[in-house]
Amino acid sequence: MSGKTGIPLVRIAKRDAVPFWKVCVFRVAAILLSLTVAGFLIMAITSLTGRPLNPIDVYKSMFDGAFGTTKRIWITVRDMLLLLCIGVGLAPAFKMRFWNIGAEGQILVGGVVTAACMFYLDALPTWTLLLIMMLCSLIAGALWGLLPAFFKAKFGTNETLFTLMMNYVAIQITSFFVDFWDKKQSHSVGIINSFTNAGWFPRVFGQQYFLNVVIVLAVTVFMYFYLKKSKHGYEIAVVGESENTARYAGINVKKVIMRTMLLSGAVCGLAGFIEVSGISHTISTMTAGGRGFTAIIVAWLAHFNSFAMILISSLITFLDRGAGQIASDYNLNGFASQMITGTILFFILGSEFFVNFRLIFRGKSAERSEKQ
Amino acid sequence: MENSAAVVMKGITKTFGSVIANHKVNLEIRKGEILSLLGENGSGKTTLMNMLSGIYFPDDGQIFVNGKKVTIHSPKDAYDLKIGMIHQHFKLVDVFTAAENIVLGLREKGRLDRNAVATRVREICGRYGFEVNPEQKVYTMSVSQKQTLEIVKVLYRGADILILDEPTAVLTPQETEKLFNVIRNMKADGKAVVIITHKLHEVLEISDRVAILRKGEYVGSVPTSEADELSLTEMMVGQKVSLNIDRPEPENRTLRLSVNNLSCVDENGFKRLDSVSFEAYGGEILGIAGISGCGQKELLEAVAGLQSVSSGSIEYYPPDGGEAKLLIGKTPKQIRNYGIALSFVPEDRLGMGLVGSMGMAENMMLKTYEHGFSPFTSKKEPTKLAESVRERFEVSTPGLSTPVRRLSGGNVQKVLVGREISNAPSVLMTAYAVRGLDINTSYTIYRLLNEQKEKGVAVIYVGEDLDVLLELSDRIMVMCAGRVNGIVDGRTATKEEVGLLMTKLDRKEGDSE
Numbered sequence: 001m002s003g004k005t006g007i008p009l010v011r012i013a014k015r016d017a018v019p020f021w022k023v024c025v026f027r028v029a030a031i032l033l034s035l036t037v038a039g040f041l042i043m044a045i046t047s048l049t050g051r052p053l054n055p056i057d058v059y060k061s062m063f064d065g066a067f068g069t070t071k072r073i074w075i076t077v078r079d080m081l082l083l084l085c086i087g088v089g090l091a092p093a094f095k096m097r098f099w100n101i102g103a104e105g106q107i108l109v110g111g112v113v114t115a116a117c118m119f120y121l122d123a124l125p126t127w128t129l130l131l132i133m134m135l136c137s138l139i140a141g142a143l144w145g146l147l148p149a150f151f152k153a154k155f156g157t158n159e160t161l162f163t164l165m166m167n168y169v170a171i172q173i174t175s176f177f178v179d180f181w182d183k184k185q186s187h188s189v190g191i192i193n194s195f196t197n198a199g200w201f202p203r204v205f206g207q208q209y210f211l212n213v214v215i216v217l218a219v220t221v222f223m224y225f226y227l228k229k230s231k232h233g234y235e236i237a238v239v240g241e242s243e244n245t246a247r248y249a250g251i252n253v254k255k256v257i258m259r260t261m262l263l264s265g266a267v268c269g270l271a272g273f274i275e276v277s278g279i280s281h282t283i284s285t286m287t288a289g290g291r292g293f294t295a296i297i298v299a300w301l302a303h304f305n306s307f308a309m310i311l312i313s314s315l316i317t318f319l320d321r322g323a324g325q326i327a328s329d330y331n332l333n334g335f336a337s338q339m340i341t342g343t344i345l346f347f348i349l350g351s352e353f354f355v356n357f358r359l360i361f362r363g364k365s366a367e368r369s370e371k372q
Numbered sequence: 373m374e375n376s377a378a379v380v381m382k383g384i385t386k387t388f389g390s391v392i393a394n395h396k397v398n399l400e401i402r403k404g405e406i407l408s409l410l411g412e413n414g415s416g417k418t419t420l421m422n423m424l425s426g427i428y429f430p431d432d433g434q435i436f437v438n439g440k441k442v443t444i445h446s447p448k449d450a451y452d453l454k455i456g457m458i459h460q461h462f463k464l465v466d467v468f469t470a471a472e473n474i475v476l477g478l479r480e481k482g483r484l485d486r487n488a489v490a491t492r493v494r495e496i497c498g499r500y501g502f503e504v505n506p507e508q509k510v511y512t513m514s515v516s517q518k519q520t521l522e523i524v525k526v527l528y529r530g531a532d533i534l535i536l537d538e539p540t541a542v543l544t545p546q547e548t549e550k551l552f553n554v555i556r557n558m559k560a561d562g563k564a565v566v567i568i569t570h571k572l573h574e575v576l577e578i579s580d581r582v583a584i585l586r587k588g589e590y591v592g593s594v595p596t597s598e599a600d601e602l603s604l605t606e607m608m609v610g611q612k613v614s615l616n617i618d619r620p621e622p623e624n625r626t627l628r629l630s631v632n633n634l635s636c637v638d639e640n641g642f643k644r645l646d647s648v649s650f651e652a653y654g655g656e657i658l659g660i661a662g663i664s665g666c667g668q669k670e671l672l673e674a675v676a677g678l679q680s681v682s683s684g685s686i687e688y689y690p691p692d693g694g695e696a697k698l699l700i701g702k703t704p705k706q707i708r709n710y711g712i713a714l715s716f717v718p719e720d721r722l723g724m725g726l727v728g729s730m731g732m733a734e735n736m737m738l739k740t741y742e743h744g745f746s747p748f749t750s751k752k753e754p755t756k757l758a759e760s761v762r763e764r765f766e767v768s769t770p771g772l773s774t775p776v777r778r779l780s781g782g783n784v785q786k787v788l789v790g791r792e793i794s795n796a797p798s799v800l801m802t803a804y805a806v807r808g809l810d811i812n813t814s815y816t817i818y819r820l821l822n823e824q825k826e827k828g829v830a831v832i833y834v835g836e837d838l839d840v841l842l843e844l845s846d847r848i849m850v851m852c853a854g855r856v857n858g859i860v861d862g863r864t865a866t867k868e869e870v871g872l873l874m875t876k877l878d879r880k881e882g883d884s885e
Binding site: 011013225229230231232233234235237238241242244245247248249250252360 | 387388429431676678703704705708722723724725726727728729730734737738739741742747748749
């Protein structure tokens with residue numbers, strides 16, 4: 001035993017409850033640190049090309065990409081809202097510890113029925129058509145979410161695999177309809193109703209994305225109160241914590257699972273409606289574009305708090321837009337910008353560890369490090 | 373330093389977050405002596421011993437083994453120092469044989485020589501009076517056999533210092549006696565033995581010296597010959613306490629619950645309950661005794677509507693004299709509306725009765741959140757209730773919204789029992805209601821149960837401490853392997869009688885962990 005040096009170099013100890021301001025300090029520190037590291041990364045990469053870049057310039061161009069012009073600001077806001085909407089949709093499911101990784105599919109089916117309405121009901125008045133499209137997308141997404149929930153509740157199937165596979169079914173359905181509606185053999189449906197603009201979100205107060213803002217904010221506020229204050233929200237929290245406790249409390253667990261996924265799927269379907277009718281005016285298998293997965297990070301990082309999700313989805317969208325700008329400004333390919341995004345996300349997720357644990361280095365007694 | 377000191381711990385401190393588990397604890401363990409480490413739950417006994425056996429690493433302080441300063445990083449270091457710990461929860465591989473479990477983790481060179489292992493196991497067994505069959509698979513063993521195996525495992529590794537964490541918690545009185553004989557043999561062999569426990573009579577029976585911890589701090593040690601139950605309790609609690617449980621005569625006994633031939637099977641097809649029949653009366657405390665896992669949990673859950681049953685009936689007679697109601701087939705909510713409160717405290721306290729991530733106030737509304745027509749929950753009543761539970765039971769919590777998971781085990785328990793009693797039940801079922809509570813709070817709970825009984829409530833008390841069961845209950849129903857093995861009068865029954873009823877049946881079936 002004498003050969004060992006005694007106390008280990010670093011030990012990990014669980015932290016007690018951390019005050020909110022301290023958590024904020026950790027998060028801000030993580031972002032600053034990540035920007036520094038990413039800066040060095042950029043310098044290292046670009047010095048390979050012989051023209052090392054100043055990281056500050058790179059960040060300027062990121063900022064420029066996200067907020068440089070009024071149009072860019074609106075695009076950033078638009079993308080942020082879409083991500084937020086999906087994150088808000090996922091929140092009840094994940095709060096219930098139902099691993100809904102099927103948002104992609106729920107968005108797609110919502111988008112497909114929206115596109116179908118645009119094709120077949122284009123003669124209807126604008127607002128009537130919008131209302132019908134909205135309802136249809138809600139129902140389609142809800143059914144897509146209900147199916148795995150039903151099997152989970154009745155037969156105890158694994159929802160992770162089930163929702164994931166439902167994504168592929170949705171992709172196949174989408175490609176079938178794309179082919180079905182594709183009249184020019186161009187493997188895409190093109191911009192739907194590009195002359196009549198039927199079923200497009202109308203400009204309100206001159207703003208193209210006004211409706212996006214209204215719908216998503218309404219859903220966000222609704223979800224905040226639904227999860228935090230309502231009886232349903234309470235049931236979701238109990239079921240998520242322990243099914244046994246829920247049964248003990250007399251909660252009908254199966255009903256809650258199905259009802260919650262109905263809601264979760266419906267909101268994701270609504271995101272598909274916003275994407276197709278309010279943003280791209282087209283439908284393809286790329287309509288969801290991986291946002292259904294990114295939104296999982298949004299929901300978890302925000303601890304299912306809708307308002308915190310606004311911040312998180314803003315940050316992620318900013319990174320995404322900024323990274324795209326760097327790529328085009330400096331002739332870097334997409335991978336370089338993804339590395340930056342990845343670095344920053346790594347640090348943000350890593351800060352969660354330091355919120356929950358602290359490190360004790362050799363030579364410091366527990367009491368001394370406690371005071372710091 | 374004395375010659376006989378096997379281990380000396382000096383100024384040991386260990387914290388978890390802001391919880392101080394041990395604060396500057398000094399302890400001496402001597403060769404050829406049985407030391408009882410006494411303290412209430414949460415007083416830091418197990419944490420202290422875990423640092424000796426390499427599970428935790430102390431934040432501060434020194435450990436000397438045989439007079440030499442050591443650092444213990446891992447259980448392997450502990451074994452090298454001949455320190456072995458038998459944990460409360462067994463660490464055995466079910467599908468392995470006894471011998472395989474014994475050699476598991478030993479890094480011996482060459483092929484495994486089963487015969488040599490078996491011979492040595494038999495030799496150890498012979499020396500101390502164990503009964504272990506090296507070829508028996510662990511999953512066919514009873515709890516006490518598993519425990520014996522754990523001890524042999526530690527001895528096989530050459531341990532001279534043995535630590536037993538609450539060894540008697542899962543044993544019947546007869547098995548406990550057998551264990552104590554073995555421990556005495558080990559002592560005679562010059563080994564140092566530490567027993568962690570909070571059962572006073574066992575301390576007095578087996579140990580030579582008692583060391584007492586209170587709230588993580590070392591209070592002192594006394595030779596057992598100079599101690600009695602009252603003096604030890606005072607050291608443990610830090611104040612004078614009276615150790616008498618009242619037992620008022622039952623008044624106006626009225627039939628409240630009648631269970632007939634109740635049976636249920638688990639998902640593996642094992643019979644968890646086998647033709648259970650009994651009656652519970654208002655104004656009476658019915659105690660249920662039995663080794664853990666012999667059907668108490670299933671029985672209570674069946675009455676509460678949480679356990680599906682394969683046959684039998686449960687009838688409920690309302691206190692207002694209305695018609696008898698059949699409980700089978702009803703949802704937990706319907707049953708609850710009859711006034712049947714289940715305060716169930718399983719191993720994992722937060723797994724059923726409470727929601728760990730929620731605060732006290734939100735936990736108070738677990739069963740009442742649905743009241744009213746508003747789609748939103750009202751926090752006003754639950755907050756008031758939480759405030760009164762906090763006051764009445766002296767729950768120590770930073771705030772009503774602090775997640776109950778952050779509270780200590782005893783406080784979690786108080787929250788749960790407090791809520792159950794406060795909703796004015798007509799049948800109150802408690803399982804292990806005092807597990808993890810300090811002595812004062814335990815007595816508060818007994819008093820509250822008696823209060824409920826005097827109010828005419830039918831109280832069903834599942835307990836593990838036979839002494840308490842015999843002092844508190846009017847009648848005691850003893851369960852064994854899912855069956856009712858006898859119902860005895862709490863005033864006349866003896867401990868031996870109950871202990872025998874707990875084990876008399878063929879134990880293979882009902883015995884899980």
